[in-house]
Amino acid sequence: MSDDPAMVAPAARGAVFLTGATGFLGMELLARYLERTERHVYALVRPANDAEPSERLRRVIEELSGDPGAYPGRWTAVAGDAEVPKLGIEPTWRRQLASEVDDVVHSAASVSFSLPLEKSRRINVAGTRRMLEFAELCRERGGLRKFAYVSTAYVAGDHSGRFGEDELDVGQGFRNPYERSKFEAERLVHEHADALPVQIFRPSIIVGEQGSGWTASFNVLYPPLKRFAAGAYPALPASPDTPVDLVPVDYVADAIFELAER
Numbered sequence: 001m002s003d004d005p006a007m008v009a010p011a012a013r014g015a016v017f018l019t020g021a022t023g024f025l026g027m028e029l030l031a032r033y034l035e036r037t038e039r040h041v042y043a044l045v046r047p048a049n050d051a052e053p054s055e056r057l058r059r060v061i062e063e064l065s066g067d068p069g070a071y072p073g074r075w076t077a078v079a080g081d082a083e084v085p086k087l088g089i090e091p092t093w094r095r096q097l098a099s100e101v102d103d104v105v106h107s108a109a110s111v112s113f114s115l116p117l118e119k120s121r122r123i124n125v126a127g128t129r130r131m132l133e134f135a136e137l138c139r140e141r142g143g144l145r146k147f148a149y150v151s152t153a154y155v156a157g158d159h160s161g162r163f164g165e166d167e168l169d170v171g172q173g174f175r176n177p178y179e180r181s182k183f184e185a186e187r188l189v190h191e192h193a194d195a196l197p198v199q200i201f202r203p204s205i206i207v208g209e210q211g212s213g214w215t216a217s218f219n220v221l222y223p224p225l226k227r228f229a230a231g232a233y234p235a236l237p238a239s240p241d242t243p244v245d246l247v248p249v250d251y252v253a254d255a256i257f258e259l260a261e262r
Contacts, residue, residue: 015040017101017138019082019131020108022060024217025150025206028253029107031064034071036257042097044087044108045077053077063216082108082127087134098137105260106131107150109185111219113176120181128185132192139196147189147196148260153204153245155183165202199260203252210248221246 016033020026021043033041045053057077062068078097080087086094110123128149138144156163157172157179168187174180189198207222208215215222221244227233 014102015042015097015100017042017044017078017097017104017134019044019106019127020150021045022056023108024215025203025249025252026107027060027064027216028249029105029256030060030075032253032257034061034074037261038074040100041075042078042101043075044080044082046081047079053079082130083122085130087130094134094137095141098134099141101138102143102145103148103260104131104135104138104144104146105148105150105256107256109150109182111178113178115177117177117180120177121184124178124181124185125188128188132188132196135192135196144197146199146260147192148199148201148256149186149189150256151186151189151200151202152179152182153202154179155186155202157183201252201256201259204245204247206249206252207246208248209250211250215249 016039018026018030018033018041021030021041022045026043030041030043033039043057045057047053048056051059054077057075058068061070061075065071078089078093080089089097106128108127110120112120115123131149132147135144135147155168157174159170159172163170168183168190172183174183186200189200192198205220206217218226224233228236
């Protein structure tokens, strides 16, 4: 399907605008909207050297469904980038999208612990600000039902003890730029809660599917596990009773989809 708005057939009212659709969690959300609803899905996809946005999204859908022609007419790859003003979308096309979109689901983020803070902020904080601006345009041009934002449990930072869902800034510190930038992004979403119907999700460390273990992302926990399995560490300095806060990607995607659809 073309990224040119002149070549895209208008979708019915009630579309979903999804970010992060080529990422680990985002592709699972994409699958659920395509499989479990009749809604049109507009996915923000950044152009890359290897393929145009539509081809990148088609590959993701093929990987998920096993069918290169799955869900014809149900999805549109929107060439753009949350790191640039107005998402890098041509103004007329942006207004058309806003008039068709009921729900904005923002799952795109950098999950790197090693990026410099300013780079993490450009992706996670400034990107969220631009998605909120787009959500405001959706509200103005026809109504916005939901702005669903995927945050992280680690906005708690180094806070000790219970950290409730109604808490955010409790004076905590942060161990890396990822935690701080996601905290700042969530604070930004909270600041828009009076004007927009926001919904915030805080998953912990997301790992592969609970039934098969399948994963498209070998980050965070996987590198040390691979090294341990290869015999790089004769022992790990940890208590066997210490809980490790992991959550399967299909559980997270199911929860976000069901709660966002209510």
